[in-house]
Amino acid sequence: MRGEVLHFDEAQGFGFISGADGNRYGFAHEDLRVRASLSKGTQVEFQPSGGQAKDVFVFRPHGHSAVPQVPTQFGRHADPQATVLVQEPAAGNSTGLWSFFWRGLTSNYANFQGRARRKEFWGYFLFYYLGIIVLLFAGLLIDAALGNFHPEIDTDSVPVVTMVVLSVFVLGTIIPGIAMTVRRQHDIGLSGWFYLLILIPSIGGLIIFVFSLIPSQKHDNRWGPVPAGITIPPPYVPVAQA
CATH class of the missing domain: 2.40.50.140 (Nucleic acid-binding proteins)
Known part of the structure; x- marks a missing residue:
């Protein structure tokens, strides 16, 4: 406001x-x-x-x-009178990819309110999948060292450590993953209940993926102000909060 x-x-x-x-x-x-x-x-x-x-x-x-006056176009079509506004992050809130991931697992663990820009969404899931890869290799190495996983010798061997570690990680990140997706939908002006579309066989996940690619709304909406780091073209007229 x-x-x-x-x-x-x-x-x-x-x-x-x-x-x-x-x-x-x-x-x-x-x-x-x-x-x-x-x-x-x-x-x-x-x-x-x-x-x-x-x-x-x-x-x-x-x-x-x-804000400084800067052209929003270049060359002969540049408008020297146009200004842009970039939302600044709150003190201590970095907009780095790792910071988004870490806050997703800590302060935003079960936060279904507010908005998440594309960078925050993809930053979180980038490190989420990197974490799965790292835990997978680490678990297999430990299982091999303990003799739990030698498929070339014993086809019935089970990588117990790997299964346990990955299961704990996936179960522990279900809530923040859903919360992040809900906030991403808020950022494009959709209700978080649209997440339930993921239950539609075959195409549900594709619909949510498409939602995640849509740019942020560059104005305040019912779920909060424009996220930090988003460039807002002039004129910026925020929507009054209810």
Whole structure:
């Protein structure tokens, strides 16, 4: 949601924002995505949560432009007056592939709310499948060392360690995998219940795969603001949160 700073006490670290919905929201230093000097009248974007403003970032600082003017096209069709806005990540939230995977297994383990951009989705599943490959080879090496797996000698040998390790990993990542897919669907404006399409034989998985390839909606939607790292073309008009 867009709003305007009514007051901000730098020393005390708190202030108030007048939201586009006509309500007043309080916020503190820790609610700022990027620390900035805020004066009365500064235009900001934020995520309302009750009477508090969360994930506050400056949209257009009072008295000057919040983002540099850069052309959105090149050559003779370039528009020097056009501006773009890139959503910045919250402090401590890297947008690296490994960071997306790690947060998927930790802070976002069972998070079915919010949105996940394509990079977050594919970053998670890249390391998911790499993890399966690494555990598979490690398990087979251990089984071979323990004498559990020598198919060239004993055709009835069973790689017990490999089976156990892979089973634990797959079972432990079912919930975050579903949660990640649900948030990816939210990012393109679909309800997470569309995940149930995966139950359709043959084509269900293909439909979910196609959903995962669709670009992020470049505006706020009912599931949250634009994810960090997404370039938003002008004009950026966020959708008010319910």
